[in-house]
Amino acid sequence: MLQELLYGLAGLAVFVIGLRGALLHDNWLLRLLSLNVCGAGVFITFVAIAYRGLTLPADPVPHALVLTGIVVAVSAMAMALALGRRLRSYDD
Template identity: 50%
Template structure:
């Protein structure tokens, strides 16, 4: 088994795990954000596996795309976590206000 085939298979397994976490009906908030990160990691692995050329060096364009994707993924994860934290705080404040009214 060659290395690029192993990377491709690992990428597909990682994508499947990420999809399972994303479409699971019980996962909300941070759990779903982490599932999207696992899904993105699988896609990155598959892009690196596709970049292989038989006789020569690997294609640099997919590698550049993966590096850019990692930067965007980290930024989007930070934004999503900040929004999830703010949403959780708003829910807590609403619950406290309802308890004080009783």
């Protein structure tokens, strides 16, 4: 219970830090980094809830969801980078 709460709260803090960074930056690459940190915060909270102490095995359902989430996050980042690159090629 203590560990779940500690890691869960840290995940929420990371989420809020990322969101704040995404709102404050006006450089798109830095904003993208902040958004990814924000997403990682959600993953941490989710996995913290799945943790059930040292004796019980962890809940596999959130693990499976976060695993797909990590892969989706990296492809979304690749997509955002490609869109950003295209956008800048019009600026030049």
